Amino acid sequence: MLVGVPKEIKRDEYRVALLPVGVEELTRAGHTVLVQRDAGLGSGILDEHYAEHGAKLVDTAAEIFGQAELVIKVKEPLPQEWPLLRPGQIVFTYFHFAADRKLTEAVLASGVTAVAYETLRDDQGRLPLLTPMSEVAGRMSIQEGAKYLERPQMGRGILLGGVPGVAPANITILGGGVVGANAAKVAAGFGADIGLLDVNMDRLRYLDDIMPPNVDCLFSDRHTVREQLKRADLVIGAVLIPGAKAPRLIEADDLRLMQPGSVIIDVAIDQGGCVATSRPTTHSEPTFIIDQVVHYCVTNMPGAVGRTSTYALCNVTLPWALQIANRGILPAAQTLRPIARAINIIDHEITNEAVAASFGLPYSPRFHPHAG
Numbered sequence: 001m002l003v004g005v006p007k008e009i010k011r012d013e014y015r016v017a018l019l020p021v022g023v024e025e026l027t028r029a030g031h032t033v034l035v036q037r038d039a040g041l042g043s044g045i046l047d048e049h050y051a052e053h054g055a056k057l058v059d060t061a062a063e064i065f066g067q068a069e070l071v072i073k074v075k076e077p078l079p080q081e082w083p084l085l086r087p088g089q090i091v092f093t094y095f096h097f098a099a100d101r102k103l104t105e106a107v108l109a110s111g112v113t114a115v116a117y118e119t120l121r122d123d124q125g126r127l128p129l130l131t132p133m134s135e136v137a138g139r140m141s142i143q144e145g146a147k148y149l150e151r152p153q154m155g156r157g158i159l160l161g162g163v164p165g166v167a168p169a170n171i172t173i174l175g176g177g178v179v180g181a182n183a184a185k186v187a188a189g190f191g192a193d194i195g196l197l198d199v200n201m202d203r204l205r206y207l208d209d210i211m212p213p214n215v216d217c218l219f220s221d222r223h224t225v226r227e228q229l230k231r232a233d234l235v236i237g238a239v240l241i242p243g244a245k246a247p248r249l250i251e252a253d254d255l256r257l258m259q260p261g262s263v264i265i266d267v268a269i270d271q272g273g274c275v276a277t278s279r280p281t282t283h284s285e286p287t288f289i290i291d292q293v294v295h296y297c298v299t300n301m302p303g304a305v306g307r308t309s310t311y312a313l314c315n316v317t318l319p320w321a322l323q324i325a326n327r328g329i330l331p332a333a334q335t336l337r338p339i340a341r342a343i344n345i346i347d348h349e350i351t352n353e354a355v356a357a358s359f360g361l362p363y364s365p366r367f368h369p370h371a372g
Helices: 020-028 047-052 061-067 101-110 131-148 178-190 201-210 222-231 252-257 267-271 301-327 329-335 337-342 353-359
Strands: 002-005 032-036 056-058 070-072 090-093 113-116 170-174 193-198 215-219 234-237 263-266 287-290 293-296 343-346
Touching (some): 047 056, 070 301, 113 337, 131 178, 131 263, 178 234, 193 201, 193 222, 201 215, 215 222, 263 267, 301 337, 329 343
Parallel strands (some): 032 056, 070 090, 170 193, 263 293
């Protein structure tokens, strides 16, 4: 199979979808790999590193999309890439369709097979291609929150851990999954007081066992969320429903409960955000203020730490890319249920029920998530 790796063009995106070792593994398996020049620079990987391991370097994304049967990316195709998509082509990347109707309709019309990292789910319900980036985003959320709580950034001027004689910051984390748990661990290390909220009691019991004493594991309901907002200096939105739009947990009126200069980091923004007032931002312009509350809603948080994120991502995506390249997408989907679950669109049909429901579009149960 002819495999292509374009350079990411999303603003402030420094990751790349394949490492030189991935090129070597694919070429050893008999595939041809095209890599766009400078695709790895943001992650510290030079063109010669790819060439040394068998990649053919090309100058433009048009060459990648025009030739490759399997395109491996990091982020969703942007509007300038939509005309390059070809019927029957496989695109393997993060799509987050439920947050973007125009993207969904463009990919649907293109005829490509959209295989989404974020919905590749194993038989234990885990999301192995989302997990490492959720770990990065969860840890980064506290790092960014600490920065934007500083007064020059329009925050409250609070140090997360406080100092002797001065109380530490109060942090509310909405969601106890991978993002939330990683955020809580980092925040606990700073010495902050943390409320970690979730609706799954089994998950809360587990988190209560493993978290340090300064993390309170709380059942998430409307009243608890509002009580937490009153005392929170920093709120982390870390909820996820795989493939679907994130549930809205904070309404616009709720901001009035918060202290002026408090900060919201909406990690769920990739899936539409869990805060009514959230809107996508970039690393270059990461924040905006509504009702004196600082909002940070960067849609590609791990992209800022491209070196770490690229290696973490490629460690988990390469085995699946090899399966798709070696078998072809339909045989791979027929024998490997995680790949079947990862196919969101094929042959102009939406095969992920949550994506279809997000926009009221027709759903094809061709790859039912529990089939096989």
